[in-house]
Amino acid sequence: MPAAAFTLAVLAQLAMISASTPPLPAIAPVPTPAQRAWQDMEFTGFIHFGPNTFTDREWGHGDEPAAAFTPSALDARQWVRVMKAAGITGVVITAKHHDGFCNWPTAMSTHSVKSSPWKGGAGDVLRELSDACRAAGLKFGVYLSPWDRNNPAYGTGEAYNEYFRKQLREVLTNYGPVHEVWFDGACGEGPNGKKQVYDFPSFERTVRECQPNAVIFSDVGPDVRWVGNENGWAGETNWAMLKVQGHGRGADNPPSGKSLTEGDEDGEAWIPAECDVSIRPGWFYHAHEDDKVKTAAELFDLWERSVGHNANLHLNFPVDRRGLIHENDAAAVLGLRALIDATYGPGTDLARGRAVGVTNVRGDAPRSASEPLRDSAFSGSNAVDGDSATFWATDDAVRAANIEVELDPNAAWDRVVLAEPIAFGQRIRQFRISVPAGSGTSNNAREWRVLAEGTTVGHKRIVRVPVTKAARVRVEILDARACPALSAFEVHATAAGVGTVKPTAPASAK
Template sequence: MNRILLALSLFMATAAGAQKIAYETPGALDHLHALQQQFEDLRFGMFIHFNIPTYANQDWPDPDASPDIFNPTKLDCNQWAQAAQSAGMTYGCLTTKHHSGFCIWDTKTTDYSVMHSPYKHDVVREFTDAFRAHNLKVFLYYSILDTHHKIRPGQITPKDVDMIKAQLTELLTNYGPITALIIDGWDAPWSRISYDDVPFEEIYRLIKTLQPDCLVMDLNSAKYPAEALMYTDIKSYELGAGQKISKETNRLPALTCLPVNSAWFWKTDFPTTPTKNPDNLVNDLLVPLNNAWCNFILNVAPNRDGLIDQNALDALAAIGRKWKNEGPVAKIPPGVAPVISPNIAKRQAANASWSDDMDIMDFGNDDNFRSSWMSNPAVQHPWYEVDFGRDRSFNTVVITGEHITRYRIEYFENGGWTPLVPRGDDSTHVKIHRFSRAWGSRVRILIDQFNGQPGIAEFGVYDERR
């Protein structure tokens, strides 16, 4: 463990100066956009939930379940790849570590792994080799929440963050090019691990340093507005959790996921319970999602032998007969760089013009996009500000709100207000402003025109590394 952490620190120290993240170098935002387009052009892939929960008959097993139960004696990743090809899929994504912390690769960070199970083979290696041999792209899934190693809310230490970085370093160093990394268990209401507890920007930069072409997807990005990429390169929607993309208004590169069975991990009733209807999967999801710049990843859970059940194989083959991959999708609309830095305005002291108590200014920077500060309808010149209590540096402001059509943004320094955005005419739901770094103790928006009762769900201020 100490050896890999030392290697990680030395690698990061040398690589950080040489490799900047996607949008910081000339033409690099175009490069990110090209990667996003390539992702959408893949159209359809296989999610593979296969880990120690497979042997527990539930998605959330005992975090101290013994590695002895993990023993897929007939595991055949070539069968998985062939099944994906039969459906017209172009990639696969394997759960390298789920929420209970069991690692199915040859990790040096913990004994809670496949190498200490009866199977004793690197499943990630077998998966990546098999899918590449069948000309399929390789994605990996990784959970930040880890109940076995106590990487849980309120208990996260610097050593935990170091272990996360060491594990990601192994996955992104030892298994060839990874097209995308899907991260879960982070900044979600049920995981309660914030992007401050495990710093998103540090993890994102590590991934991009190790593999600059690897897209980063946080499955919990549906918390954030549908109009902006915040803490992700690809907007994601989990249909089973009620997260639905707007097929009419979406303008971002997106991903929607759903299991073909009733749950993500294999259950004892899967072989005898009908899968979801292939006709519905094609006509109601795959085709309309692709037409809305949304890739569809369908989960197929291998059983305890390490094989996909026959009814799931039949469903995939039926999908392949009903749907043909027509190649690249329409061009994604031009976009801006994702926001990945900490929000320094979150839960800071806020002030505003008159509002009713149930819509008070505290709701405008509470890290909850479902609550808002709302100006009282009688106010003719509404305003909202965040007070840091001391001078802070910042270079980005993101305002998520309603009915604001013209505005100004200013910051307070040396006893006076200085314009940041002298006139904003952006009437969209999310307004992203990037500018040269400024220093100030307060930031405010002055709302000059509005077409309804103005409100702010979140007033974000960021000090991006650029």
């Protein structure tokens, strides 16, 4: 749901609440509208394309001639068709990698597409991709490496920082809305053997001035953080918060690997994680990797361990020497889409609209033990209505509560999906998922069988459980930073072709 629509839905939700039911208080930090919109995207594409594509390198040296850039059939519309069909919502392209070659006709350097044979030097990769994204309804973003192994001003201080700011302005003001700006932390030597001290505060100010709705990615955000690996997964514990005081980017005292992968419960800033990974071993195209593309099942595993671990998946496509997403890559990502749709698509949620029971509802008046919970704007049914703008919530003093959903006892399932209304902050510290071991009519824990235990939830948590049939399923929120709230409680069965993966184990089995 777009951020503006989400905000209106939340306001409408609050308008329905009677004066006797206080609105849900936020627990800081909370996301900005731009961060919420970014988290709702969930699955985005990454494009690595440039001279490395033609020199068979991963990191160019900066001395590659622009004449090496010779795509024979470049079609950014094909890239976008493949990504949109795969359910990808936006794309980031390497406008400039470490070799300094610019995929647009920059006025700041001759080391760009305008000096290449492609289209007689009149081509502009950013123009073609941004136009294709706009036509297809995908969001457009840019990766601009501060490291430049070609520019002679690199390593000289302010002269290079000003050069970089001017390039930022070019890519941020000539191609329409930009949803994400990706800053790589790499800082090596330039052609003069010197390293540059990057002026990141001024780079961020330039982004805010030119594209105020864009999120900025780096080791420490300020909007989106690197997850600490390039393997495509986030920790099972993953807070959207991060402690950034005293930390920098790249080699400048970045947060620990654990903090990047799992976040920090006591972090002062809301900086959710992005999980970048390539569909092949390399980030740029290499013909010898045509048979090393990740399978649809492998990609599905990563999707569940990123999107399903309160992060976004950022999947890289190494565009080939023709200027196309290779057929093998396209087949793999479309296979991923088929598995996602078959498992989580419309009509697959076995809990949707089913009867719900909870132990506490926000604002529910005192009642006798035999009296049912009254209807409320925060009722448990909100968690199973399929609407991310409605949610079940408890009273302020509550830190532990249960929610149960009745199911078809003959239907098999092996996934539980939970979500918090993150506009009000991230709350849940620990939860448990159980099904009746016997009659299931008692609150005696001995009559319930634990399927899985977990820690954080956030924007989305996918929990893998053994294949199960049960008349009901219970989520016990065991601990939370503030009164618990859930906007989604879903139950799904994985599609054929997913393969065998290890379920999320109960704590006692870990």
